[in-house]
Amino acid sequence: MSWETANRNLITKAISELYFEEIISQKVREIEKGLYTLKIEENLSYIFEAHKSIWCHLIIDESSLKRTDGLELDAARFFKEIQPLTKMNAITLANFLEEMLHTLYSDQVILKKRISSRKLSQLNYLEIESYLDGHPKIILNKGRLGWSPDDLSAFSPENDRKIQFYRVAIKKDLITVSHQKEKNFSEIIYADLEKEEINLLKEKLANKQCDVKAYYIIPIHPWQWENKIKIFFQKDISKKNIVFLASAGDSYKPHISLRTFSNYSNSYLYDIKLPISILNTSCVRGIPAHYVAVASEISTGMEAIIRQDNLLFNSNMDCLKDIGAFSYIEPSYKDIVGAPYQYKEFLGAVWRESSVTKLKEKEQCLMTGALSYLDERKKSLIGCLIESSSLTMEEWLEAYFKSVVIPIYHLQSQYGIGLVAHGQNTLLKLNNNIPSGLIIKDFHGDLRLNKNFPRETGKFFPDKIIKKLDILPSDHIIYDLITGHFISVLRFISQALFLSHGYKEKKFYNLLGMIVHDYEKKYPTRSKTPSLLTPNYHRVLLNKVRFIIGYQDTAQRPKPQLGNPLLNPLIEKDYFHV
Structure with a gap:
């Protein structure tokens, strides 16, 4: 059944992410509470149980997905059916299906070796990575075109x-x-x-x-x-x-x-x-x-910044040089x-x-992207870690936000340094399964500078380094955290906690909003970094890029597209201590 399951899971993911990217949203309707349809044509719809997340994507029960014409679920057929919505031309679509088939091939390998979140929580960081599904936002996340x-x-x-x-x-x-x-x-x-x-x-x-x-x-x-x-x-x-x-x-x-x-x-x-x-x-x-x-030299500068900054040092932050x-x-x-x-x-x-060289006795680490892992019983890895710790859900999440989100935000706010903080280059340290610190890595390409970086940053990054880094406007570089971590990591962690423990997303982001609010009161920005508590966030689109540019060669790596703004889930009046 792995072929059928892989197709079902891929279509489910595609509907969720393409709804988020507003590519199919005009064709999706909630026909009764918790029951949605994606209308393809007059006599064909996909029907499924779902609810809309706080981030405006659909959290879908993949077991409920079916076609109204009774045909089996087939990912290739699905992407051909929605071609008028994705606007892929025939050449791009054909290449896309090749990448899809490669992804399905590897998905089946992962499905066959799937283990419980409890067992996964007992493995080391490298063993854990061999069980993960890949990038949660990108639909075809294991294309690997060129490998047999x-x-x-x-x-x-x-x-x-x-x-x-x-x-x-x-x-x-x-x-x-x-x-x-x-x-x-x-x-x-x-x-x-x-x-x-x-x-x-x-x-x-x-x-x-x-x-x-x-x-x-x-x-x-x-x-x-x-x-x-x-x-x-x-x-x-x-x-x-x-x-x-x-x-x-x-x-x-x-x-x-x-x-x-x-x-x-x-x-x-x-x-x-x-x-x-x-x-x-x-x-x-x-x-x-x-x-x-x-x-x-870049990583030497990063290490020096961390060691001399009280907040970063005291939060047990490290970088891999x-x-x-x-x-x-x-x-x-x-x-x-x-x-x-x-x-x-x-x-x-x-x-x-x-x-391993950055871990104290009894500490372990894992990539933050692993926390959203869900096993076949909808038990989440993050939920298992919380249950086996000595903390409540809120205490554990507060420790995570203060170990991961605040240090990355501090680098932006106080030094004008943006790290594209995705689920692979941010490693969570754990001590007895409690968040105890952060390790960051991969500074070539994932590290950028705010054009308004403060003079102090120049003490750690000489001119020859600054000339090699991408320098972005303040309101762009903040998305290294918002899109890199909030939308590409936390969105799926909060979803996993809801599915496994019924923990509401509003409570999750309420807590994060309060912690960010308290931080901003103590640390006014020195680099014109926009507040994380602004009313709206840009909706950054990754899958749409492939639909537009196709598979032809380019001189530069592809850049994301922007959609309509998202309401910021971190801000509601009652979130903050006034």
Whole structure:
């Protein structure tokens, strides 16, 4: 039944998110309390039980979904039926269905291994990620265009297999490198290799008549080598600028983000982020060279800000520093202005601190996006954590908001720093299942600056760093928190708590509103950051972007669209202590 269940779940998610994005909302009607229809044509509707959330999306009971014509639920048929509403042209629709089929293929793997939230709560952070469904907002969240079923079996997080990277020598004078000042780049890249392995790799390189001292030996994902590097860098390979050596080093396991890997042999050693140039969710997953030259300095600045700020330090906030990074753009593509971005992101790596190194005794962590996990009995992971803690629901949520939301908001309000705080780059620390702190990571692309950042921020970010960061208007960058965390993470956490414990969304956001209100009274903004308690929020649309731009190459990563404003669920008069 996994095929039927996967189709049912995907259609349910699509109706919910496309209603939120106002693409099908004019065709949806509540015909009686809690019973809705999506009218496709005169004699065809989808009918389902649902209620409207505080965020104006539909929380649907997927088991109730059916067609009025009696045909089985089929996701491909559904997306073809709503083509007049999505306005996808035929070429985009055909590509969309291919991405949908890839998503369904992986969805079935996850469905077959689904476990209870109680069991999930007992696993470590990396084990948890192999059970998760992926991005909750993006309908086709496991497209992975470019991977075959064999590739998925070998490399996807849900298959939970260990990976050993290829080791490749590359001429030192060709690549852009950055690293922490107290570290040697060779020390970083050889951290997961035994001394005997290093000697053996160098011996292999010397046997190919290469000057060992002129090269760095770096890891490359096996798929990337076979499918991209061997083709696009064949000139460098023929000239021995790039030399394949062997598979070597520790075993790794992938995060749900696909490109980031944790060391399975020694969890205290660095995570490694590698390009895997497949289209997944919104873009092709390479390593942008733009940030590599300053990657380590950005995270050093972030760490310095956290350590000297009383609120951030006392809230037990940490960041995972980028210890080292490198990038090499194939020369034939380097000078093509406006070339599709993926051609300049094939070869690179980022070495990052492991989250384990930031945990105190008895602490554990998990990505915040995992909290909304619901098992087959509609039991939520966050609910299990709360039940096994010593706190009430309100006490636990207050601890979460003060550990996660307030520190991220503080970075914006006091330093003009925006982190796109989605469910993967914000890690919740837990002590006896009680929120105890926050770890943030991934500062190349997900970290931006408010154009009104205060002078103090310049003490931590020199001009050469600021020039590499995206700088946005104050009223735009606040959406790194609102869309990144409120709408893409908290929206689904509050939904999960309602489904599993009947905890009303109004109470959830009432509590958050009071905490934000108290914070704003104590900390007036120093960067013209708009209040989180404004009457309306922008409705940021992600799925609509794909419908509009299709699947053709672009010089830049796709940007979101805007819909009609949302009423801010954090504000009602009775929320605040006046």
